[in-house]
Amino acid sequence: MPSLPDMTTPNLTALAGQALTESGHVAVPAPDAGQPEFVEFLQRMGDNALILGHRVSEWCGHSPALEEDIALANQALDLIGQCQLWLGLAAEVEGKGRDADALAYLRDAGAFRNLLLVELPNGDFGVTLMRQFLFDAFHIEMLRALKTSSxxxxxxxxxxxxxxVAYHLERSADLVIRLGDGTDESRARMQAALTKLWSYTGEMFVDDAVDQAMADAGIAPLPSSLQPAWDKTVAAVLEEATLTAPTGAWQHKGGKKGIHTEHLGYILAEMQFLQRAYPGARW
Amino acid sequence: MSVTTLPPTDQIWEWLSQVPDPEIPVISLTDLGIIRDVEWQGDTLVVTVTPTYSGCPATSVINLDIEAALRAHGIQKLDLKRQLSPAWTTDWITPEGREKLRAYGIAPPVDGTAADGVLAGRVSRLMGNNLTIQCPRCGSTHTQKVSQFGSTPCKASYRCADCLEPFDYFKCI
Known part of the structure; x- marks a missing residue:
């Protein structure tokens, strides 16, 4: 019988390395490997969470009040945690030996599939909160529908x-109402934010071939089917906030297909720097 | 090595009940309700853990602590499995865990989550009530929510209007 390793003194360095490997998805090709639409859909979910999470994290240490700073940092953490789950699954289904980190850090802008809304700059606090609310109201409907995924x-x-996300929506809706139905200054800023962001909301509900394939397989809802619930939530909150959504606004789109605003490249430059400069670096 | 030398799972649960949560060290991983299963598969011990929040930074430390604790008790073949479903809920925090939280100065979660996952606070608010959170220091119910988010993903920030102390509330999820 070979001699046993010392069982009372764990090798913490080795354990740490092992825990790192085990905390992510192990790159084992799934039986359904090679379903490009499924991978595409999972990247959309993961990239929305990753890019918005990164944007929100930019407030860390800069928010107008300590409580807001903490709240935003916590939401960023939730979103990045969710991103790890979605991109981990995307990598598993893709079956090419990549993992969530490889997808997050080693893809270029054209390979990202997030909505344009979530990559827009933070602007003032009003823009950040309004963007969060418009996305949260969509996000919760998408997740609710995905709970019955095949x-x-x-x-x-x-x-x-x-x-x-239920907590995210509760907070963003509360603050949109408080600041919209607030002082002249806060109301003007919230209205300006709504007017600026509105033309980036249409993309959330545009169905394409990937969405159709997902709906046919019972994996995900058609995005257009989520719009009535989103309209209802948004209308109720905006009314209470005394804010008015623009009508007939031109709607931008392209993010879901990898056609992005110029802002995404700057996010990636900061987010991916370490892995690009020091490939494979870990700590 | 013969199978009979493997410690029984009751013993493993007991060992895990000694492993503190890295962020709230007064409660153990079993108090928190995140250990979902412990079983022997042959001579490999499989411990199934569920994360509290998706992005909780303590998750990897928790795995490391479980592994270190079990190795220290002589477990050699260990497989830590992550299980997402059913998603963790504060309902799984044990009564002892809740008391330990209170004694430590963190108000424990009030009520539970409904079967459909709707948060107790939201249901209560829709019915026109606000959840009453008791100050863990002086016991007053005259408290105010400062923010739904607190010092860790699982907590909200409150303030006691009587003793004037700020405190954390372990929010329902």
Whole structure:
């Protein structure tokens, strides 16, 4: 019998390395590997969470009040945690030996599939909150629908994320109301934010071939089917906030297909710097 | 090594109940309700853990702590599995865990989550009530929510209007 390793003194360095490997998805090709639409859809979910999470994290240490700073940092953390789950699954389904980190840090802007809305600059606090509210109201409907996905891995992630996003929506809706129905200054800023962001909301509900394939497979809802619920939430909150949404605004789109605003490249330059400059670096 | 030398799972649960949560060290991982299963598969011990929040930075430390604790008790073949579903809920925090939180100065979660996952606070608010959170220091129910988010993902910030102390509330999820 070979001699046993010392069982009372764990090798913490080795354990740490092992824990790092095990905390992410292991790159084992899934039986359904090679479903390009499914991978595409999972990247959309993961990239929305990653890019918005990164944007929101930019407030850390800069928010107007300590409580806001903490709240934004916590939401960023939730979103980045959700991103790890979505991109981990995307990598698994893709089956090319990549993992969530490789997808986050080693893709160029054209390979990102997030909505344009989430990559827009933070602007003032009003723009940040309004962007969060418009996205949260969409995000919660998407997650609720995904809880009944035909793919149990998708349903599991959605059930987990939905509980977190319920808190995000509660907070962003409360603050849109408080600041919209607030002082002249806060109201003017919230209205300006709404007017600026409105033309980036249409993209959330545009169905394309990927969405159709997902709906046919029972994996995900058609985005257009989420719009009535979103309209209802947004209308109720805006009314209470005494804010008016623009009508007939031109709607930008392209993010879901990898056609982005100039802002995404700058986010990636900062977010990916370390892995690009020092490939494979870990700590 | 014969199978009979493997410690029983009751013993493993007991060991895990000694592993503190890295961020709230007064409660253990079993108090928190994140250990979902412990079983032997052959001579490999499989411990199933569920994360509290998707992005909780303590998750990897928790895995490391579980592994270190079990290795220290002589477990050699260990497989840590992550299980997302059913998603963790504060309902799984044990009564002892809740008391330990209160004694430590963190108000424990009030009520539970409904079967459909709707948060107790939201249901209560829709019914026109606000959840009453008791100050863990002086016991007053005259408290105010400062922010739904606090010093860790699982907590909200409150303030006691009587003793004037700020405190954390372990929010329902």
């Amino acid at each position: 793919d149990s891995r998708v349903a599991d992630i959605a059930a987990k994320a939905e509980k977190e």
